[in-house]
Amino acid sequence: MTGPARYSKKKLSDFIASVFVAFGMPGDHAGVIADLMAEADLNGSDGHGIFRLPGYVQRIREGGLNLKPDIRVETEKSGMALVNGDNAQGHLVMKFCAEKAIEKAKESGVAWVGSHHSNHAGPANLYAKMPLAHGMIGLYVAVGNANHLPPWGGTEMLLSTNPIAAAVPGLEEPPIVLDMATTVAAYGKVKTAAQRGEDMPEGWMIDKQGQPLTDPTRAEEGFLLPIGGPKGYGLSLLFGLLAGTLNGAACGEDVVDFNADFKTVTNTGQFIVAIDLAAFGDVIGFKRRVDGVIRAIKASPTLPGFDHVLLPGDTSRKKREDHKANGIPLPTALVTALNGLAKEVGVEPL
Amino acid sequence: MTGPARYSKKKLSDFIASVFVAFGMPGDHAGVIADLMAEADLNGSDGHGIFRLPGYVQRIREGGLNLKPDIRVETEKSGMALVNGDNAQGHLVMKFCAEKAIEKAKESGVAWVGSHHSNHAGPANLYAKMPLAHGMIGLYVAVGNANHLPPWGGTEMLLSTNPIAAAVPGLEEPPIVLDMATTVAAYGKVKTAAQRGEDMPEGWMIDKQGQPLTDPTRAEEGFLLPIGGPKGYGLSLLFGLLAGTLNGAACGEDVVDFNADFKTVTNTGQFIVAIDLAAFGDVIGFKRRVDGVIRAIKASPTLPGFDHVLLPGDTSRKKREDHKANGIPLPTALVTALNGLAKEVGVEPL
Numbered sequence A, B: 001m002t003g004p005a006r007y008s009k010k011k012l013s014d015f016i017a018s019v020f021v022a023f024g025m026p027g028d029h030a031g032v033i034a035d036l037m038a039e040a041d042l043n044g045s046d047g048h049g050i051f052r053l054p055g056y057v058q059r060i061r062e063g064g065l066n067l068k069p070d071i072r073v074e075t076e077k078s079g080m081a082l083v084n085g086d087n088a089q090g091h092l093v094m095k096f097c098a099e100k101a102i103e104k105a106k107e108s109g110v111a112w113v114g115s116h117h118s119n120h121a122g123p124a125n126l127y128a129k130m131p132l133a134h135g136m137i138g139l140y141v142a143v144g145n146a147n148h149l150p151p152w153g154g155t156e157m158l159l160s161t162n163p164i165a166a167a168v169p170g171l172e173e174p175p176i177v178l179d180m181a182t183t184v185a186a187y188g189k190v191k192t193a194a195q196r197g198e199d200m201p202e203g204w205m206i207d208k209q210g211q212p213l214t215d216p217t218r219a220e221e222g223f224l225l226p227i228g229g230p231k232g233y234g235l236s237l238l239f240g241l242l243a244g245t246l247n248g249a250a251c252g253e254d255v256v257d258f259n260a261d262f263k264t265v266t267n268t269g270q271f272i273v274a275i276d277l278a279a280f281g282d283v284i285g286f287k288r289r290v291d292g293v294i295r296a297i298k299a300s301p302t303l304p305g306f307d308h309v310l311l312p313g314d315t316s317r318k319k320r321e322d323h324k325a326n327g328i329p330l331p332t333a334l335v336t337a338l339n340g341l342a343k344e345v346g347v348e349p350l
Helices: A009-022 A027-042 A050-061 A090-108 A130-134 A187-196 A216-221 A230-243 A283-298 A314-326 A332-345 B009-022 B027-042 B050-061 B090-108 B130-134 B187-196 B216-221 B230-243 B283-298 B314-326 B332-345
Strands: A072-077 A080-084 A110-118 A136-142 A164-168 A176-180 A205-207 A222-224 A268-276 B072-077 B080-084 B110-118 B136-142 B164-168 B176-180 B205-207 B222-224 B268-276
Touching: A009 A027, A009 A050, A009 A332, A027 A050, A027 A090, A027 A314, A050 A332, A080 A090, A090 A110, A090 A130, A090 A136, A090 A268, A110 B110, A130 A136, A130 A268, A136 A230, A164 B230, A176 A314, A176 B230, A187 A216, A205 A216, A216 A222, A230 A268, A230 B164, A230 B176, A230 B283, A283 B230, B009 B027, B009 B050, B009 B332, B027 B050, B027 B090, B027 B314, B050 B332, B080 B090, B090 B110, B090 B130, B090 B136, B090 B268, B130 B136, B130 B268, B136 B230, B176 B314, B187 B216, B205 B216, B216 B222, B230 B268
Parallel strands: A080 A110, B080 B110
Antiparallel strands: A072 A080, A110 A268, A136 A164, A136 A268, A164 A176, A205 A222, B072 B080, B110 B268, B136 B164, B136 B268, B164 B176, B205 B222
């Protein structure tokens, strides 16, 4: 028995770019998005890579995405900028924002760059990691593109999984890369459980009576639970206000469900912060202290049922190594769907 | 039957200041700390106000606190500053940092100010709220002053409850004020349950076999649980790296348990971010959008068992109104202890 077919990052990237170009996207934009999407797959963020292509294409088809955007700084001061994404694909906007934050942080030490009129940008960690190569810590927060979370004690889904990602470099140790939703489970995990015909564990979702909901095919009848109850609700709200409302982007009632509505401009909000280590002191000394924290954590005795203690980012890095060596596995159904799309638009199949 | 004795904020503040002055602290410093500690009590943060005075005094007695500190900016760029707290009481350091962040953000739009060689500063929300009066959002993160949290899957307590606070202003609605530990329960809540002879709910703590620990008198045998399992662990670690390691302050193995060791310099790390609303666009428009988010949340139908939906900060604000009108209630045992201290050092009792 063989496993699912595996593909190189380049193969996925070339395929994605060819599809976007077939829809009229400029080649340089298509290349940037394709590279970041394939990078997501390489990192094992399989719910945020090529899996999203059919949805992105649907938005292009229905006119919900601007293929010729003018992404620009709308206003800026030394420690911040606000970027108008001009309804471009989020990957383009957030790469622009990350580069702007890095450039500014070289001068200002810390720079905060927010965006409005952006779109879904794939996994948060892609952008949090961009400052690493410049001797910087990266932080990234986004408003999720569909509301699945009510306020604590309520039943109206006014909030999203609003994720945070952060990347902190070590010296000899690999960077700590956190990437997490403010809900116990991201909604993609619910969809995956439904596809696999598996029950969800208690604690992921409740129904409108407040009872545990474990059947993922009934997900529409309930909602996600925030981490730590009212605390996760508070974090999701805070991230929504900072990444959405502050930037003039959607948060709350005006969030567009991008899985159900492919026409309406989503006005997605995100922000990234770049923190230049050199501004705070000796960079090597900092990275060495991070190594110390990492090594102390790794050396911790474990609870029954745990073989070892992981650092944020360890699982993804392991997947990346496997994918680099052996290729990125794609489920057969996804390959079939993607090749159907390829035929339709007249590009080479996978 | 009458309730516990109640005191005005001024009464508590005057008392606290007199005790600090009796120990040789300059009057202006004593006044600032006393006002912030009494403010904590006024807000209902009763685990972080005058309740802490005996512990702070113990640190002064054992030489663990610098009574004549030179709190200073060690290095700065337009978007950041790093402050050396010179082992002062944390309230002094964090007020200094908040004012510095506000001053810088007026020019830079966003300013991030970190500290090292600070100490416990009371409730996080005090400092997150300081930028509000200047038309700014405030964020505050601290490394907790005792490690009660192991990394996920581990048993060595290398992390603390590392809290985050944030304050976001509305226009007609009161500000949203989030103040939360990254653990399900703050350690103070465990102590309170022990004092009251109550069991803890499952989910607050586990023992070293990974089993639920509900007897708070056995708290030493177990550890706190992070919100959302590995997610809260990741957040606590991230906050520790940003508030501690980045600033050259303690994080991980080098955190001093300030409830057990009153001599060793804690080298507490914190940071505050001030975000100037005017840098991002129309301030009134922003505040109106925040009102919209708040009102939509308040209008949400509720789950069974909930009368209404709360915004972060609502509970504290209600307590504050009661305390302003009727005084701040203090448990008799605490008043007895404080008056014993007063007698010892020769100041007016409460």
